[in-house]
Amino acid sequence: MDPVIKIRVEELTFRYGTRTVLRDVNAVFFEGALTAVVGPSGRGKSTFLMALNRLWEEVPGADARGRVWVRLDGNERLVSDPSFPVTELRRRVAMVFQVPNPLPMSIFKNVAFPLKVMGLRDKAVAAEVVEDALRRAFLWDEVKDRLREDARLLSGGQQQRLCIARALAAQPDVLLLDEPTSSLDARAAGIIEELLLTLKGRCTLVVVSHYLEQVERLADQVYEVADETLQLVS
Amino acid sequence: MTRRERLTRKILGAATLCAAALPLSILIFMVVLARPLFSSFSVTDLLTGTWEPLQGRYGILPMMTASLLLALASLAVAFPVSLGCAGLIFGLAPPVVTVPLRRLVQLMTGFPTVVYGFVGVFVLVPAVRDLFQAGSGRCLLSALVPLSLMITPTMTLFFSDAFAAVPRPILLAATASGADPVQRFVWVVIPSARRGLAAGMVLSFGRAVGDTLIALMLAGNAARMPSGFLESSRTLTAHVALVIAADFQSLEFASIFVCGMVLYVLTSCAALCAWRMRAAAERYSG
Numbered sequence: 001m002d003p004v005i006k007i008r009v010e011e012l013t014f015r016y017g018t019r020t021v022l023r024d025v026n027a028v029f030f031e032g033a034l035t036a037v038v039g040p041s042g043r044g045k046s047t048f049l050m051a052l053n054r055l056w057e058e059v060p061g062a063d064a065r066g067r068v069w070v071r072l073d074g075n076e077r078l079v080s081d082p083s084f085p086v087t088e089l090r091r092r093v094a095m096v097f098q099v100p101n102p103l104p105m106s107i108f109k110n111v112a113f114p115l116k117v118m119g120l121r122d123k124a125v126a127a128e129v130v131e132d133a134l135r136r137a138f139l140w141d142e143v144k145d146r147l148r149e150d151a152r153l154l155s156g157g158q159q160q161r162l163c164i165a166r167a168l169a170a171q172p173d174v175l176l177l178d179e180p181t182s183s184l185d186a187r188a189a190g191i192i193e194e195l196l197l198t199l200k201g202r203c204t205l206v207v208v209s210h211y212l213e214q215v216e217r218l219a220d221q222v223y224e225v226a227d228e229t230l231q232l233v234s
Numbered sequence: 235m236t237r238r239e240r241l242t243r244k245i246l247g248a249a250t251l252c253a254a255a256l257p258l259s260i261l262i263f264m265v266v267l268a269r270p271l272f273s274s275f276s277v278t279d280l281l282t283g284t285w286e287p288l289q290g291r292y293g294i295l296p297m298m299t300a301s302l303l304l305a306l307a308s309l310a311v312a313f314p315v316s317l318g319c320a321g322l323i324f325g326l327a328p329p330v331v332t333v334p335l336r337r338l339v340q341l342m343t344g345f346p347t348v349v350y351g352f353v354g355v356f357v358l359v360p361a362v363r364d365l366f367q368a369g370s371g372r373c374l375l376s377a378l379v380p381l382s383l384m385i386t387p388t389m390t391l392f393f394s395d396a397f398a399a400v401p402r403p404i405l406l407a408a409t410a411s412g413a414d415p416v417q418r419f420v421w422v423v424i425p426s427a428r429r430g431l432a433a434g435m436v437l438s439f440g441r442a443v444g445d446t447l448i449a450l451m452l453a454g455n456a457a458r459m460p461s462g463f464l465e466s467s468r469t470l471t472a473h474v475a476l477v478i479a480a481d482f483q484s485l486e487f488a489s490i491f492v493c494g495m496v497l498y499v500l501t502s503c504a505a506l507c508a509w510r511m512r513a514a515a516e517r518y519s520g
Contacts, residue, residue, distance in 0.1 A: 053410070055406070055409065055410055058405070058406065058409055087412045087413070087414050088412070090409065090410055090411070090412040091411070091412035094410065094411075095410040097403065097406065097407070097410075099403060101403035101404060101406065101407040102407070103404060103407055103408065103422060104404065104422075104425065104426050105425070113408070113411050113413075113421075114411045114412055116421065117411055117412050117413045117414075117417055117421075118412070163407070166407075166411065167410075167411075170411070170412060
């Protein structure tokens with residue numbers, strides 16, 4: 001059986017002001033696979049991720065042209081379609097950033113935040129989802145007794161796993177990770193890599209990275225950013 | 235260090251010392267001028283007594299009460315309006331609205347208070363008189379409305395600064411979690427900015443308690459304990475403005491320096507609180 005295409009990018013051009021960062025990018029990402037995007041710093045890898053969930057719209061001066069489709073519930077949907085709410089897109093195409101960015105609230109509330117945003121009011125259901133997300137992010141055993149504590153008291157690696165748990169809480173189809181281990185020590189990075197391998201299959205992963213060894217260990221498919229475009233390397 | 239550098243340093247040091255000594259010398263000046271009162275009355279008498287100069291009573295409790303009542307009430311009115319305006323400026327409104335709104339608010343901080351006072355005298359006072367059948371119409375309520383309007387722009391700018399200081403990664407985290415702009419504002423931005431908001435409140439309180447003209451023109455100036463917002467009342471600042479015409483040697487005149495000290499302590503405390511809260515807010519976000 002052919003693998004299902006989860007994300008299709010066509011002729012994506014991206015500018016910051018007058019500077020073109022990406023030009024006519026075409027790419028496909030397969031369902032349940034982990035695709036790595038590699039390349040030197042400052043060439044638009046993170047920008048590319050932000051084009052997939054329209055987060056670039058939050059960046060002043062940024063401008064994206066082209067088409068991005070995401071397959072959701074069996075239908076391909078154009079992310080820029082006005083009838084497709086951007087808030088729903090961002091819940092289903094979730095993102096984890098380079099530097100862990102816990103919200104200034106408790107551990108529990110951080111993970112429950114996407115649920116609150118979706119309007120879920122049932123506390124029992126929320127508690128269940130939070131526990132499940134924290135388990136999937138390998139964090140439950142470390143924090144189960146301190147869920148009411150401020151999330152910013154966690155270590156860097158724990159904070160990043162918390163951010164992954166927060167992204168997982170809304171049951172996303174796609175998880176975008178922007179150099180998720182680059183601000184962490186080797187041990188914490190190792191845990192996150194292991195975690196990404198367990199997420200493969202249930203979730204489509206797009207990981208920006210500049211550690212080639214990491215990419216070789218994890219990725220099913222690798223794109224490289226070069227000459228303002230994305231090239232399939234393997 | 236060259237000679238010129240040493241000289242510059244000395245001049246700047248002297249200027250700093252002067253600037254620091256000035257507020258202190260004002261306090262000392264007020265204590266000295268209020269001394270005639272302290273020889274025949276205790277501090278408690280002055281701070282808790284009534285104002286009946288013909289009977290030899292120079293208490294300023296009614297004025298303190300009116301000042302606090304008016305300042306706190308105007309704070310309560312201005313807070314939601316300022317929060318809303320600052321929210322719109324922060325990005326809840328499209329840029330077409332945001333930019334002119336911010337300009338307007340900045341412009342409004344510069345209006346002289348006498349303008350608000352005039353509008354109050356000719357529009358508000360008659361309206362309050364007719365609507366509530368409240369004597370002359372000069373009462374705390376008539377002063378409350380323009381005073382709230384006066385502190386709203388200042389408070390809005392303080393709040394805008396507090397919102398602008400919320401770290402960007404936190405905003406991105408909320409947006410990437412699927413929060414719409416209103417959810418992000420209410421659940422993430424306001425809680426993150428709460429220390430800055432509190433500091434803005436305290437500074438606006440200082441401004442409200444220190445305003446003289448609006449209260450003088452609109453509150454009615456009866457030197458008795460206010461029993462409601464429709465009562466003619468006199469604030470500390472209006473009291474100072476009214477009594478300053480008294481005989482320099484009289485005890486009435488000395489009493490305005492007690493008012494001055496109370497105002498001085500109130501606004502200094504407000505400024506100190508705000509300063510501490512801002513410092514805490516900076517540590518917190520940094």
